[in-house]
Amino acid sequence: MEKQFWAESWELEGHYTSFHRRDVHPYVLKHLTPYALMDKSVFVPLCGKSIDLVYFSQFAERVVGVELVEKAILRFFEENHLAYEKKGERYVSGNLTIFCKDLFALTPEDIGEIDIVYDRASLVALPLPMRVEYLQKMEELTSPGTLYFLNTLEYAPTMDNPPFSIAPDDVYGYYPNYLIEHVESPELPNHGMVRKHNLYYLKEHGFMMRKLHDAAFASLVESATRSFYEFS
Numbered sequence: 001m002e003k004q005f006w007a008e009s010w011e012l013e014g015h016y017t018s019f020h021r022r023d024v025h026p027y028v029l030k031h032l033t034p035y036a037l038m039d040k041s042v043f044v045p046l047c048g049k050s051i052d053l054v055y056f057s058q059f060a061e062r063v064v065g066v067e068l069v070e071k072a073i074l075r076f077f078e079e080n081h082l083a084y085e086k087k088g089e090r091y092v093s094g095n096l097t098i099f100c101k102d103l104f105a106l107t108p109e110d111i112g113e114i115d116i117v118y119d120r121a122s123l124v125a126l127p128l129p130m131r132v133e134y135l136q137k138m139e140e141l142t143s144p145g146t147l148y149f150l151n152t153l154e155y156a157p158t159m160d161n162p163p164f165s166i167a168p169d170d171v172y173g174y175y176p177n178y179l180i181e182h183v184e185s186p187e188l189p190n191h192g193m194v195r196k197h198n199l200y201y202l203k204e205h206g207f208m209m210r211k212l213h214d215a216a217f218a219s220l221v222e223s224a225t226r227s228f229y230e231f232s
């Protein structure tokens with residue numbers, strides 16, 4: 001979605017920002033435990049005012065978020081009663097830094113070495129052409145060994161607005177260079193979207209993924225394997 005869409009969503013708030021949860025996400029509590037976060041650097045792309053940032057900053061060594069709309073960042077600090085210092089495009093509170101910036105302009109130098117990525121309502125927020133750019137940017141910002149915890153929603157019938165439906169097969173296609181464990185897939189008949197959009201079903205998937213090697217290497221292996229089978 002374009003910048004204007006998100007600026008307007010945060011301006012209007014209410015159901016325009018209904019993606020925001022008041023609690024720490026249950027998948028986070030289950031899979032990114034205090035022990036798993038110990039001494040780790042966590043990156044939260046498209047972070048909004050997610051309260052998960054507070055949880056991560058309690059247990060991880062360093063937390064970095066990026067959010068396009070300043071109002072979301074100001075709301076985050078206000079609602080969580082956290083003091084912060086503004087240093088150019090960075091909003092810093094203890095071990096937490098939120099960049100007020102377009103993710104696509106973020107560099108590996110900006111965020112430093114990252115151990116864990118937490119992606120909830122981020123990949124699913126982007127229409128396909130932008131999603132491809134997002135995958136390329138996240139590839140650039142991560143290294144082999146990075147743990148990537150991804151949540152997606154899958155539902156029918158599909159819609160043309162975020163959150164977009166992303167099924168497990170899409171995820172396996174998007175991350176060919178990751179080892180993927182599909183750890184959560186409950187159907188949620190009471191989810192607000194089911195009622196609001198008259199959906200047949202909705203599932204919230206959780207994927208625990210480990211980056212094995214860079215994507216360029218993955219496509220090299222894929223094309224080498226393809227030509228091996230073509231010539232044999």
Ligand SMILES: C[S@@+](CC[C@H](N)C(=O)[O-])C[C@H]1O[C@@H](n2cnc3c(N)ncnc32)[C@H](O)[C@@H]1O
Nearest residue numbers: 006019046047048050067068102103120121125
């Ligand atoms: C659907 S919300 C999800 C927020 C958060 N992940 C959560 O779980 O509540 C997507 C957020 O990404 C922000 N956003 C959209 N495009 C962005 C971009 N290119 N760079 C940084 N943030 C962006 C929006 O302003 C919005 O707050």
